[in-house]
Amino acid sequence: MRNEAMKDADLFKFDYFKCLRSDYAKNECSICIDICPENAMVFDRSRLTLDADACTACAACVGGCPTEALVSETFDPNRFVLEFCSQEKKSLSCKENLPCLGALSVEHLAAMVLRKDSEVLCDLSFCSDCHVNRDGTVLKSIEATIDEANAFLEVCGLQKRVQTVCELSEDEPDSGRRNLFKKLASVAREVNEDVTMSELARGDDEREPLKRIILKNSLKMSAQKIRPDIPFKKPFTFAVGKKIDESNCTNCQECAMFCPTGALSILRDNTGIVFQVGKCIACSICNDVCKPGSITTDATFDIMDFAFDRMELLVKHTLEICTECKVAFPYRGGDKICDRCKDFKENFSDIFTMAKDM
Numbered sequence: 001m002r003n004e005a006m007k008d009a010d011l012f013k014f015d016y017f018k019c020l021r022s023d024y025a026k027n028e029c030s031i032c033i034d035i036c037p038e039n040a041m042v043f044d045r046s047r048l049t050l051d052a053d054a055c056t057a058c059a060a061c062v063g064g065c066p067t068e069a070l071v072s073e074t075f076d077p078n079r080f081v082l083e084f085c086s087q088e089k090k091s092l093s094c095k096e097n098l099p100c101l102g103a104l105s106v107e108h109l110a111a112m113v114l115r116k117d118s119e120v121l122c123d124l125s126f127c128s129d130c131h132v133n134r135d136g137t138v139l140k141s142i143e144a145t146i147d148e149a150n151a152f153l154e155v156c157g158l159q160k161r162v163q164t165v166c167e168l169s170e171d172e173p174d175s176g177r178r179n180l181f182k183k184l185a186s187v188a189r190e191v192n193e194d195v196t197m198s199e200l201a202r203g204d205d206e207r208e209p210l211k212r213i214i215l216k217n218s219l220k221m222s223a224q225k226i227r228p229d230i231p232f233k234k235p236f237t238f239a240v241g242k243k244i245d246e247s248n249c250t251n252c253q254e255c256a257m258f259c260p261t262g263a264l265s266i267l268r269d270n271t272g273i274v275f276q277v278g279k280c281i282a283c284s285i286c287n288d289v290c291k292p293g294s295i296t297t298d299a300t301f302d303i304m305d306f307a308f309d310r311m312e313l314l315v316k317h318t319l320e321i322c323t324e325c326k327v328a329f330p331y332r333g334g335d336k337i338c339d340r341c342k343d344f345k346e347n348f349s350d351i352f353t354m355a356k357d358m
C-alpha cells in the first residue's frame, strides 16, 4: 500500500503495513525521521508522510529502515548488493555506483564482505561537504553502520572488514537535488537486468526483510570460514537474542502475535513460544507488549543459529484447566486455579464475605 503523500513525491514506496509503528501503535521507531537531513518525513497519526519539495532523494532513510517499509523507486539496495558481489569492483562511492552510502544497512555491508571474501571500501571523502550531510547526521549514521558491520564480521571470526577512505578526491561532490535525481536514474539503468537474482524473487506476503535473507545466505556461503566463538562487545541494533522467564509468563502469546517478522511463534499445541534469532530485527515490540515483563533481551546469540534460522524453545508450559473459570492456564503446582482467578479471589474476598454475612 502506498501512502498518498509518498505517491505525490513519486520517489518512494511506503508500505504502511510493514512500518513498525503500524504493527504496534506504541512503537516509537523514528529512524527514517531522525536521519532525514531535510526534515522531509513526518508522522501524522501513525502515517508517515513525505514533503516532496523538501526531499532530495538521497535515500538515507531507506538503509536505516529495519523492515524495508521504505523503498526507493530508483535504487534497490538488495539488487545493488547482489550486482556488486558479482563484479570485481571493491569500492562503494556516491561518485560512482550508488546514490548515498546511507542507503545501505549493516546487513548489506556485512553481506558484501562475506560474499566477496575481500575488504569492501567505502568512499566517505565527499560526505563532510555533501549538502545531504547538512548537520552531520548522515555521515554519523554511515560510520555507525560501518562500525556495526565490522563488529558483526568480528563476532563471525572473520578477518575481512569494511574499510573507509576519507581523503578528499579532486572531483567535487555532486550537489543539489537535480544531480541526485540524475544519479539515481543512471544507477537504476546500470543494473544488469539479465543477471538472474533468484534471491530477489519472493512472495509479497513475506514478513522478513529481504536484506536479512541476503545476509543469512551470505553467512551460509561462508559457513566453513566462520568461527562463531568470539564474544559480543555490545548488542547489535539489527538482531538480538530473547529469553522468557517461565515463572511469570502467562502464555498469553501476545509477544508472538505482535512480532512483525515471525521471529517468535507459538507451538502448535499452544503450550509455548519458540524463537528464531535469524528473523529478529530487535524492534522490542515483544518486550513492550509483555504485561508481566517475562520476555527479555539477550545481547548475544549464536551466529550459526542466526544463519540457519534454527529454532529455540523459549518457554514450554504444562497446561491445566482452571477450576474456577475453566480456561487452560500454565500450571506451576498447587491448586489448579489460574493467576487471574487467584488475584480476583484475593483482591475481592471481602466483597464475597460481606455478601455471605448479609
Ligand code: SF4
Residues within 6 Å of the ligand: 018, 019, 020, 021, 029, 030, 031, 032, 033, 048, 064, 065, 066, 067, 068, 069, 070
Ligand atoms: S524507519 Fe521504517 S519502521 Fe521505522 S518509522 Fe520509518 S518507515 Fe517505519
Ligand code: SF4
Residues within 6 Å of the ligand: 244, 248, 249, 250, 251, 252, 253, 254, 255, 256, 273, 289, 290, 291, 292, 293, 294, 295
Ligand atoms: S512472554 Fe509475555 S507476552 Fe509472551 S506469552 Fe509470556 S506473558 Fe505473554
Ligand code: SF4
Residues within 6 Å of the ligand: 242, 255, 258, 259, 260, 261, 262, 263, 264, 279, 280, 281, 282, 283, 284, 285, 286, 287
Ligand atoms: S522477537 Fe521481539 S524484538 Fe525480535 S522482531 Fe520479534 S518483536 Fe521484534
